[in-house]
Structures are given as structure tokens and as C-alpha cells.
Amino acid sequence: MMIDTSLIAEENEARADHLRRDYDTLGERLDRRGIAIDEIKRKVAAYGVAVPSWGVGTGGTRFARFPGKGEPRNIFDKLEDCSVIQQLTRATPNVSLHIPWDKADPSELKARAGALGLGFDAMNSNTFQDQDGQAHSYKFGSLSHTDAATRRQAVEHNLECIEIGKAIGSKALTVWIGDGSNFPGQSHFARQFDHYLKSAKEIYANLPDDWRLLTEHKMYEPAFYSTVVQDWGSNYMIAQELGPQAFCLVDLGHHAPNVNIEMIVSRLIQFGKLGGFHFNDSKYGDDDLDTGSIDPYRLFLVFNELVDAEMRRVPGFNPAHMLDQSHNVTDPIESLMVSAMEVQRAYAQALLVDRDRLTEYQQDNDALMATTTLKAAFRTDVDPLLAMARLDSGGAIDPVATYRASGYRQKVAQVRPDVSGAGGGIV
Ligand code: LRH
Numbered sequence: 001m002m003i004d005t006s007l008i009a010e011e012n013e014a015r016a017d018h019l020r021r022d023y024d025t026l027g028e029r030l031d032r033r034g035i036a037i038d039e040i041k042r043k044v045a046a047y048g049v050a051v052p053s054w055g056v057g058t059g060g061t062r063f064a065r066f067p068g069k070g071e072p073r074n075i076f077d078k079l080e081d082c083s084v085i086q087q088l089t090r091a092t093p094n095v096s097l098h099i100p101w102d103k104a105d106p107s108e109l110k111a112r113a114g115a116l117g118l119g120f121d122a123m124n125s126n127t128f129q130d131q132d133g134q135a136h137s138y139k140f141g142s143l144s145h146t147d148a149a150t151r152r153q154a155v156e157h158n159l160e161c162i163e164i165g166k167a168i169g170s171k172a173l174t175v176w177i178g179d180g181s182n183f184p185g186q187s188h189f190a191r192q193f194d195h196y197l198k199s200a201k202e203i204y205a206n207l208p209d210d211w212r213l214l215t216e217h218k219m220y221e222p223a224f225y226s227t228v229v230q231d232w233g234s235n236y237m238i239a240q241e242l243g244p245q246a247f248c249l250v251d252l253g254h255h256a257p258n259v260n261i262e263m264i265v266s267r268l269i270q271f272g273k274l275g276g277f278h279f280n281d282s283k284y285g286d287d288d289l290d291t292g293s294i295d296p297y298r299l300f301l302v303f304n305e306l307v308d309a310e311m312r313r314v315p316g317f318n319p320a321h322m323l324d325q326s327h328n329v330t331d332p333i334e335s336l337m338v339s340a341m342e343v344q345r346a347y348a349q350a351l352l353v354d355r356d357r358l359t360e361y362q363q364d365n366d367a368l369m370a371t372t373t374l375k376a377a378f379r380t381d382v383d384p385l386l387a388m389a390r391l392d393s394g395g396a397i398d399p400v401a402t403y404r405a406s407g408y409r410q411k412v413a414q415v416r417p418d419v420s421g422a423g424g425g426i427v
């Protein structure tokens, strides 16, 4: 355990009385709505969202990097930071790795994660960057490149990710590529997509039977004119072409502004192709801001679709839940803890929706009461419920305050050397 358990107990002790009273009050209010608070708490406690290994460093922007104190030096430091998030929130039991950023001896990865009480979620491949010593450049694409040898190299990299994943107990591969074009006429859309599909089929053919292939769409960046897997339509076609183990991954930041993401989620559920999420928030583009920091109502509306599918017991419905954020001005551990709790909050609020009433209002075309039903759930302050779920499972009532009291960042800063931001950023 990275944080002293007696410190957690002490911090919790100071807050437990108020929490119990707040929990009882909320319980009484929910009871009047016919909802058993303990049942919601049980579901919330069982809920987990994976932490991205790359999220525990200060990622910076394309323009600059401003590293914080005690930046993780390698994947093992990252795992320690991830375990702090899990220890205090009890909401993040798994880590999602990015290869080659996190490349290390798989047996050591597994042992260290196991000792820290962590498991692994989806593996992420990276063919959007060149690596030292690589034979072919991805400057003009990877899985969809015009050159067969470059495509082959990108396929091989994905197969290597599967091998590493198999050794550490992962069950999914997430593929996001930056392939696209910057100028009209630069690429032939159909030929490029065809190359992509053929490469993806080679990866799919090597997928273990109990694995899923998650393809992630993104509208633009780094390509600014056209992107090969730019939207959920292209993504859905890919999943259809590949077969039953292929699914679409929805990163909340990868859509045009004002796009109705919750409806995309519903469509993918309806046609059995929702594979998972990268949760974050955005105001303009792929901003990678903390989950729920800009538009918590949208996050709730996404969870409303997920809970609806859960309640309807949609066959095969089992999306992976992961965070994908980049932190520039906050301590990444604090941001990821808050985001994990925001995701849990959206889940809890969605569980409070009176679905029978909602169905009736929808049937009767009572738009006002239908939308008010959603708002009633969204407006419910479920803080005491989330905190009690953490307390029951050994976490912290107030993770951020407890983390600050632990002095973890200052302690790791003594052994992890300062990183320079100079030269960081790309432009
Ligand atoms: C692309 C993306 C994708 C990558 C991650 C680092 O913008 O969302 O998921 O793997 O960022």
C-alpha cells in the first residue's frame, strides 16, 4: 500500500460522523422515491473505471510541457501512482497500458501490478509516432499506408501488443491511428480505407478467442483534412467488417462540438457494437480535460444510456470503461481521482432515474415530464453515497484531502528527479 492505512483511518475518522448523517438523510429522501440507497451503493462500489498509464504524467500540450514534481520515471512509477488512485478511491482497479511507452518485462509488469493490487485493462498500440530504430516511418500513415512494408510493420506492432497483453492478463486491444491526410487530393479515400481494413483484418485474425478488438475513432488531429477512422460511422463499418470480436470505442473528446454522443452510444448498443469508452471532457476538440469538468450533464446522459442497456439486459453488453486525460495544470493523481469519482457519480445518478415513469412519459409524448424525470436524477446530490461506498471498501471519504495530507507527491519528488519542460511541445 502506497498510502499509510492509519492515515486513511485517521482522515476518515474526522469525517465519518457528518458522512453518516448525510448518508441517512439521502437514504430517507431516496426511500420516499422508492429507491433503496444500499442497493445503489452496492452497485457503485462494484463499479470500476480503468486509469490510463499515460494519464499519471503531466502530458502538456502540443505547444509546451510543464512537468510537475515527482513525475513518474517509468511504468513502475506509473503503476505506483495508479495504485494510490485505487487505494483512495476504490474505483480504479485496472490500468490501461500504452505500448511502447510502457514496454517492460511482462512478468515483472504482472508481478508489480499484482503486488499493488492492480490488474490490466485494454492494451493500446501506438503507430501514430515513430520509434528509434524503426525501419519504416509513420509520417504518411501506418495501418493504411500506401507502402505494404509500412503497413506490415504496423500490423506486427499490434501483434506484439497482443502478446504482451496475453502475458499480463489483458483481454482487449485498443487501436487508434493518426492516419489521414492534410490536403485535398493527398490520399485516395477508398484505397486508404481499404488498406486499413486489410491490416485490421490481419490483427483481428491473431486475436485470442476471449479478446476484443476495440477501434477508436477521432474526427481530426493529427490529420487535419481527412482522417481514416474519423467517426462512429466508419468505426461501425470496421467493426462489422472484422467480425464478432470487434467493437467501437468512444472517446468523448473525439467528436465535433455539439454532436449527440449519447445517441451514438445508444446506436452502438442497439447494434451490438459498443466496445468501450475513453472518458474525458472537452469544450472545443480533443481537449482531454478531466471527466465531467465541462459538461457533467452530458456524462450523465451517456450513463443514462448505459444504465438503460444494463436494465434491459442487452445481450453481450459489456463495454470497457477507461479514462483518457492529459493534465497540464493539476496534479494528475488528484485529477484522475476526481474523474473516477465523477464517472461513478454519473453512474449513480443514472441508476436513480425512474425508468418506468420515463417510459410512460415517452409513450405519452409528455416531453416536459420525461426530461424532468432525467433532471430529477441528475440533480440528486449522491456525494454521501459515493463516499460511503469508498469508506466501506477501505478507501478515503475525501480522497483529495487524504492524498494531500499523505505528502505522497513530496515524498516521490525526493526520489524521482526533476524533469525539464524545455523543448517539450511540438510547435
Ligand atoms: C488519441 C487518443 C488515443 C491514444 C491516446 C493517447 O487522441 O485518445 O486513445 O491512444 O489519445
Ligand code: MN
Pocket (backbone or CB within 6 Å): 216, 251, 278, 324
Ligand atoms: Mn482516447
Ligand code: MN
Pocket (backbone or CB within 6 Å): 218, 251, 253, 254, 286, 324
Ligand atoms: Mn484523444
